[in-house]
Amino acid sequence: xxxxxxFTLYIISVPIFLIIDLIWLGFIASxxxxxxxxxxxxxxxxxxxxxxxxxxxxxIFFAVYPQLDKGxxxxxLYGGLFGFFTYATYxxxxxxxxxxxxxxxxxxxxxWGTVLGASVxxxxxxxxxxx
Numbered sequence: 001x002x003x004x005x006x007f008t009l010y011i012i013s014v015p016i017f018l019i020i021d022l023i024w025l026g027f028i029a030s031x032x033x034x035x036x037x038x039x040x041x042x043x044x045x046x047x048x049x050x051x052x053x054x055x056x057x058x059x060i061f062f063a064v065y066p067q068l069d070k071g072x073x074x075x076x077l078y079g080g081l082f083g084f085f086t087y088a089t090y091x092x093x094x095x096x097x098x099x100x101x102x103x104x105x106x107x108x109x110x111x112w113g114t115v116l117g118a119s120v121x122x123x124x125x126x127x128x129x130x131x
Contacts, residue, residue, distance in 0.1 A: 001065070009060045013124040017056055020119055024112060036102040056120075058082060063121045068128075075125040076118045083117020084110060 025033070034041065063078035090113075091106040 005068075006060060006065055009064050009124055009128055010056060012127050013056050013060060013064070013120055014052075016123050016127075017052060017116070017120045020116060021052075024116070029108070029112070032108065033105070036105045055086065058086070059117060059121055060124070063117065064124055064128075068125070072122050072125050072129075076122040079121025080114045080118035082121070083113040083115070086117070087113020 059079060059082050063082045064075055067074040067078055087110045091109045094101045095103065095106050
C-alpha cells in the first residue's frame, strides 16, 4: 500500500464527507430525525469527529484505494456497500436493543449511509484521478 496515495485520498474525502453529510443532517433530513429521536439527540462532537475519521479510513481502505485501477463504477459500488454495511450495523443494532427505535428511521438511515458512502467514494476518486 502506498501511504502517500492513501493519505491523499483521505484528505480529499474529509471535506466531501462533511459537506454532503452536513447538508443531509442540517437541512434535508433534520426534521425527520428530530421528529423521531429528537428526545435522544445531543451532539457529542468529539465522538462525532472520531466517527467521521474512522468511517473515512474504512471507506478509503475498503472502497476507494483498492478500486483505483478499476474505475469509478467499482469505487461507487464498494463505497455504497461500505456505507450500507456500516449504517445497517448501527441502525439494526439500535432497532434490536433500543425500545421504540423507529423502523422508518432505520430504513431511511441505511439508504442514506449507502448513498453517502457511494457519493463520497466516487467524488473522492474523481477528484484524485483528475489530478
